[in-house]
Amino acid sequence: MRTGKTTVAALAAVTGLLLTACGGGGGSTEDSKEFTAPVAENPSFEEGTTMAHLAEQGTITVGTKYDQPLFALKGLDGEMRGFDVAIAEIIAGRLGIPADRINWQETPSKDREKYIRDDTVDMVVATYTINDKRDERVDFAGPYYRAGQDLMVRADNESITGPESLRDSDAEVCSAHGSTPSERIREYVDNSRVVLFDSYSKCADALSNGQVQAVTTDDAILMGLVSESDNEFKVVGETFSEEPYGVGIPEGDVDFCEFVNKSLRIAAEEGTYQEAWNATAGRVSDRTPELPELRSCS
Amino acid sequence: MQVLIANHGAYLSGIATTLWLCLYSGVLTLVVGTVIAGFRVSPLTPLRAFGTAWVTVFRNCPLVVVLFFMAFALPVLGLNASYFVFGTVGLALYTSAFVCEAIRSGINSVPAGQAEAARSIGLGFTQTLGLVILPQAVRSIIPPLGSVLIAMIKNSAIAGAFGVGGDLYMTGTRLSSAQGEAVVPVLIGVALGYLVITIPAGLLLGYVERKVAIAR
Numbered sequence: 001m002r003t004g005k006t007t008v009a010a011l012a013a014v015t016g017l018l019l020t021a022c023g024g025g026g027g028s029t030e031d032s033k034e035f036t037a038p039v040a041e042n043p044s045f046e047e048g049t050t051m052a053h054l055a056e057q058g059t060i061t062v063g064t065k066y067d068q069p070l071f072a073l074k075g076l077d078g079e080m081r082g083f084d085v086a087i088a089e090i091i092a093g094r095l096g097i098p099a100d101r102i103n104w105q106e107t108p109s110k111d112r113e114k115y116i117r118d119d120t121v122d123m124v125v126a127t128y129t130i131n132d133k134r135d136e137r138v139d140f141a142g143p144y145y146r147a148g149q150d151l152m153v154r155a156d157n158e159s160i161t162g163p164e165s166l167r168d169s170d171a172e173v174c175s176a177h178g179s180t181p182s183e184r185i186r187e188y189v190d191n192s193r194v195v196l197f198d199s200y201s202k203c204a205d206a207l208s209n210g211q212v213q214a215v216t217t218d219d220a221i222l223m224g225l226v227s228e229s230d231n232e233f234k235v236v237g238e239t240f241s242e243e244p245y246g247v248g249i250p251e252g253d254v255d256f257c258e259f260v261n262k263s264l265r266i267a268a269e270e271g272t273y274q275e276a277w278n279a280t281a282g283r284v285s286d287r288t289p290e291l292p293e294l295r296s297c298s
Numbered sequence: 299m300q301v302l303i304a305n306h307g308a309y310l311s312g313i314a315t316t317l318w319l320c321l322y323s324g325v326l327t328l329v330v331g332t333v334i335a336g337f338r339v340s341p342l343t344p345l346r347a348f349g350t351a352w353v354t355v356f357r358n359c360p361l362v363v364v365l366f367f368m369a370f371a372l373p374v375l376g377l378n379a380s381y382f383v384f385g386t387v388g389l390a391l392y393t394s395a396f397v398c399e400a401i402r403s404g405i406n407s408v409p410a411g412q413a414e415a416a417r418s419i420g421l422g423f424t425q426t427l428g429l430v431i432l433p434q435a436v437r438s439i440i441p442p443l444g445s446v447l448i449a450m451i452k453n454s455a456i457a458g459a460f461g462v463g464g465d466l467y468m469t470g471t472r473l474s475s476a477q478g479e480a481v482v483p484v485l486i487g488v489a490l491g492y493l494v495i496t497i498p499a500g501l502l503l504g505y506v507e508r509k510v511a512i513a514r
Contacts, residue, residue, distance in 0.1 A: 110474070174461075177468055177471050177472060178471050178472065178474075182472075183472075191311075191463065191464055192463060192464070194463055194464075195381060195461045195463055196461065196463060196468060196472075197459070197460075197461060198459055202370070205370055206369075206370075206373075206461065209370070209373035209374060209378075210373065210378065211369075211373055211378070211380075211381065211461070
C-alpha cells in the first residue's frame with residue numbers, strides 16, 4: 001500500500017500533539033493523607049434514629065465529588081482526600097465509624113438531591129451550597145464552610161480587579177456549565193462572553209492558553225487551581241457571593257441534622273475542624289476559617 | 299411544557315447558535331469534502347495519498363478528539379481563535395471525511411466512458427471533474443450527503459462541550475442543572491429544537507434531490 005506511510009505519520013503526529021495537550025493539568029498537591037478523624041467508641045443513640053441505625057450497621061454511605069482539588073479528590077491510589085472528605089470522616093467518627101468503613105459514592109452536582117431522596121447515600125458532603133430551591137427537596141445541616149464566588153486571572157493581568165471591571169472590558173470568562181457561578185457572572189458580562197466547560201481544569205487550560213481572560217467559581221475551588229498552577233494564576237478582588245456549604249441529608253430528619261451540627265460544633269471546639277482544614281485546603285490558604293454559625297434544624 | 303414557554307428565549311437563542319454553527323460548518327465541509335474527493339480520484343499519487351490520509355484520520359478519530367485537539371492543542375501550538383471558530387472548523391473537518399466519501403461514491407457511479415469522452419475532446423482533469431463528472435454525480439450523492447449533513451447537525455451538540463457558548467444542547471444543560479428545572483421536559487424541548495432544524499433541512503434536501511433528478 002503506497003499511502004500507508006503517510007497515514008501512519010499523520011496519525012502519529014496527531015497522537016503526539018494530543019498527548020502534549022493532555023499532559024498539562026496533572027499533578028496533585030495532596031500527596032499523603034495527614035488527617036485522621038477521632039472515632040468514638042461505642043457511642044449510644046436513641047432507639048430508632050438514623051444515628052442508631054448507622055452506628056449499628058457500622059458503615060455509612062457518603063456522597064461526594066471525586067474531582068474537586070482540596071475539597072474532595074479521589075487519588076489514583078483510590079484514597080479520598082480533601083476538606084469535604086475530612087468533614088464526612090469527622091461526622092462518621094462521631095458515629096463510631098472509622099474512615100475505612102465509609103462507602104464513598106461519587107455524586108456530581110446535578111445528582112445530589114436525587115441521591116439523597118432515593119437513599120442512594122446517607123448524606124452528601126460535596127461543596128454543596130445551601131439555597132432555597134435545594135432546601136425544598138432535601139435538608140441541610142451546617143454550614144461547615146462559607147465560600148464565595150471569585151475571579152481567577154493570569155498572574156500578570158492588572159486590568160481585571162473584580163467583577164465590576166469585567167463590565168466595560170471585552171474579557172471572556174470561563175466557568176463550568178450547570179453551575180451557580182456560571183449563572184451569576186451573567187449579571188456582569190453578556191452571554192456571548194461566557195465560555196463553559198464541564199470541568200474547571202479545562203477552564204484553567206483555556207486561561208493558560210489565553211482563550212479566556214478570567215475563570216470564575218467558588219474561591220475554594222479557585223484556590224485549588226492556583227495551587228496547581230505554579231504561580232501562573234492569581235485570585236483577584238473580594239468574593240461577590242455567599243456560598244455556604246452544607247451537609248445534605250434527607251428531608252425531615254431533624255435528629256440527624258442536629259447530630260451533624262453537634263458533631264461540627266464539637267470538632268470546632270476540639271480543634272479537629274481546624275486540623276482538617278490545615279491538612280487539606282489550608283495548604284494553599286493563609287487563613288483558617290472559623291466554623292460558620294450553624295442553621296437551626298427544623 | 300411550562301418550562302418551554304417560560305424559557306422560549308433561551309431555546310430560541312440556542313437554536314440560533316446551533317443553526318449558525320451548522321451553516322458555517324456545512325458550507326466549509328462541503329467545500330473541503332469536494333476538494334478532498336477530487337484529490338482521492340486525482341491521477342497524482344501525492345494528492346491521492348493526501349486524500350486517503352485525510353479521510354483515514356478524520357473518519358476514524360472520534361469527533362470529541364478532533365474538537366479537543368482544536369480547542370486545547372492548537373492554542374498551545376500558537377494558533378488562537380475563538381471557541382466558536384474552533385468548533386466550526388473542527389466539526390467541518392470531521393464531517394468532510396464523510397462528505398468526501400459520499401462524493402467519491404457519486405463520482406465512481408458515473409460511467410468511465412464519460413471521463414474518457416471528456417479527455418478525448420481535450421478537457422483537463424479539473425475540467426473533466428468539474429464540468430462533466432460532478433454534475434452527473436450530484437444526482438446520486440444528494441441522499442447520502444443529506445444523511446451526513448443531518449448527522450453533523452446533531453453532532454454539533456458536542457461542540458457545545460468545547461466552549462462554544464449557548465448552543466441548543468448546552469442551553470438544556472443550563473436550564474436543568476444551573477436553574478434547577480426538571481430534566482425531562484427540558485430535554486424534550488432540546489429534542490424539539492433539533493427537530494426544528496433537521497426536519498426543514500431534510501425537506502430542503504428532498505427538494506434539491508427532485509430538482510437535480512433527471513426524468514427517466
